[in-house]
Structures are given as structure tokens and as C-alpha cells.
Amino acid sequence: MFIGIISKVGIQKSINLANELQDSLSANHDLWLSDVDEIDNFKDDFSNTDLLITLGGDGTILRVARSTIGYDIPILGINLGRVGFMTEIPYNDALKQINYVLSNFSEMRIEERIMLNAKGMSDNKQFELNALNDIVLGHQSVSRLMDIDVYVDTSPMAQYRADGIIISSPSGSTGYSLAAGGPIITPEQKLMLIQPIAPHMSLDVGVVIPYNSKISINITSPNKAVVSADGFDEVVLGSTDTIDVEISKSVTKFIRLLPESDFYSQLTTRLKRDVLKNN
Structure with a gap:
């Protein structure tokens, strides 16, 4: 071998x-x-x-x-x-x-866990991120509430005023998402979780999204934000930038x-x- x-x-x-x-x-x-x-x-x-x-x-x-x-x-x-x-x-x-x-x-036994794929535009340049745990959108520097519009398959789902938002896989549900009040999801599930971070007067619970859907995120507040994958690969986003998150075609395999x-x-x-x- x-x-x-x-x-x-x-x-x-x-x-x-x-x-x-x-x-x-x-x-x-x-x-x-x-x-x-x-x-x-x-x-x-x-x-x-x-x-x-x-x-x-x-x-x-x-x-x-x-x-x-x-x-x-x-x-x-x-x-x-x-x-x-x-x-x-x-x-x-x-x-x-x-x-x-x-x-x-x-x-x-081989255990397969889904991964997340995020694509978007930053400063008129396309970027792509992959994550096993989560895609996180948060502040770049100024600690002010962000205005975030979230769509699922082009349909409006929620308008958040929050410190940020986590798109989590089942693997990530025991990490940052859990600390933000999200549920624990068994690792073999094929779904995504939208979990707001410290929301204010907006939807304050996690929402489970099926495996074949696409989550689109628009930032509507003027302050710059940062998107990261598993805490790495930070990309700075402005108020006109967008992100699309889907379940990746690739999986992570574990020997169990x-x-x-x-x-x-x-x-x-x-x-x-x-x-x-x-x-």
C-alpha cells in the first residue's frame, strides 16, 4: 500500500x-x-x-x-x-x-461525509471554497450587525440582522454551529444547516436544507464581510458580492x-x- x-x-x-x-x-x-x-x-x-x-x-x-x-x-x-x-x-x-x-x-467500514462547495464574486473576481465542516460569513473588522439576505433555490428564505451566518454540514454541526445554538446532526445525513450568529430581531433558529438545494447569500449592509471555509481561506466581500453554497460532488471518506x-x-x-x- x-x-x-x-x-x-x-x-x-x-x-x-x-x-x-x-x-x-x-x-x-x-x-x-x-x-x-x-x-x-x-x-x-x-x-x-x-x-x-x-x-x-x-x-x-x-x-x-x-x-x-x-x-x-x-x-x-x-x-x-x-x-x-x-x-x-x-x-x-x-x-x-x-x-x-x-x-x-x-x-x-468506510464512512462517507458530505462536503460543501461555495462559489461567489469578490471584487469582480470569482472564488471557490470547499469545506468539510462549514462555510462562515462574518465581520471583517467592525463589530456591527450585518444585513444578510438568504435565498434557497432562488426563493427568499430570510433577512438576517446578525453577527454572521454559518452554513454547516452534518460534520460541522458539532463545531461552530453548535456553539451558535444549532442542533447536532448525525454525520451520515446529506443536508445543510443555515445557522445565524447572534441574530437580532430576525429568524433566530437553524434551518435544515435538503441535499439538492442551493443556498444563495447576499450582503446588503455597507460594511465589508469575510467568508471562510473551515476557518481557513478567508475571502473579503463587499455589499454587492454574493455567495452560492451547495453540497459538493466530492465526499470525505473515513476508515471506521x-x-x-x-x-x-x-x-x-x-x-x-x-x-x-x-x-
Whole structure:
């Protein structure tokens, strides 16, 4: 097998584990190793890669998913982060579980999660963003309420006065959207969630949008805004700029050892663990 191992600079456990995996796997597999921030340097290897092993948290996976979109490479996540909704294998059990996956690769369950695609105009130039978690529209600098018109399949849906708006995938429903008061959606669903950020005298609940719809966003306030994908790739928008968000034709694939029902059994545990680490 041709395996990519993606570590995270600044996390010593991640670097140490990458070195251990290189020593352990190189005899039987072809490998390439990269820091997550340098993964784009290995694009020539993506088409031949059978598996990506990420050594970090959910943020590492978000970066990898966006960089490798369209290549259909399954990801095996080793959790070195805080919550780990996407990373299934704990650090202390990594070597054992990775060897099990490689020995039983053809029998492993593949979980597919939708991605979001956003296209728009900024300063008369077209841009395109891809995200596994969310597309977020927010302030560029001045903390004032934004006026945002939202359409679904060209039909007016809502006029928001808010700090911003989140277009979330099911994967992103346990992230920023949850902090903004949105619902949790199981990861296998194929839908989008429109979640306002601190709305004022406007629709203040999330709205679920089906998989085959298009969400169009117009900014009607004079202040500039910023749109980002998974917290990266910020694009500045003015009052005449627009964004269209749809479910991408590409998906992110994960190798899973546990059944789908594990999402429910681990949900409260993961959220409590994050709360405890922040207190």
C-alpha cells in the first residue's frame, strides 16, 4: 500500500508517532510523510495514495480533507486533539489499531461525509471554497450587525440582522454551529444547516436544507464581510458580492472500526471532555 502520514508541527507526540510509524511500516508499505501545513507539496502523490493517516485532532483532518478533495483517499484519524468527533483511534492505542486496519483493509467500514462547495464574486473576481465542516460569513473588522439576505433555490428564505451566518454540514454541526445554538446532526445525513450568529430581531433558529438545494447569500449592509471555509481561506466581500453554497460532488471518506451507533454513545462523553478541558 501507498500511505501518507500527516503530522502536526508543534505537537511532539504527533512527530514522535510519525517517526514510529515510519520505522514500523516502511518494510511492507510505501510511505510519504508531511506536516499538515505542507501537505499541498505532495499533490503529485495523491492519485496513487491508498490511505491517509492523520496524527492530530479534528482541525488536522479538516485541513487534509480540503487539500485532498476529489481524490477519494480514505482517512484514518489518530486523536491527539481535544474532542475528536472525526478521529476514532486514541493515541495510546495507535500502533496496534493501525496494524489491525492495514491487515484487514478490504473489510473495514468506510464512512462517507458530505462536503460543501461555495462559489461567489469578490471584487469582480470569482472564488471557490470547499469545506468539510462549514462555510462562515462574518465581520471583517467592525463589530456591527450585518444585513444578510438568504435565498434557497432562488426563493427568499430570510433577512438576517446578525453577527454572521454559518452554513454547516452534518460534520460541522458539532463545531461552530453548535456553539451558535444549532442542533447536532448525525454525520451520515446529506443536508445543510443555515445557522445565524447572534441574530437580532430576525429568524433566530437553524434551518435544515435538503441535499439538492442551493443556498444563495447576499450582503446588503455597507460594511465589508469575510467568508471562510473551515476557518481557513478567508475571502473579503463587499455589499454587492454574493455567495452560492451547495453540497459538493466530492465526499470525505473515513476508515471506521466502530459501528455507526458509536456516534450516539460517544456524543455526550466527547462534549463533556471538551468542557472539562476548558475549565
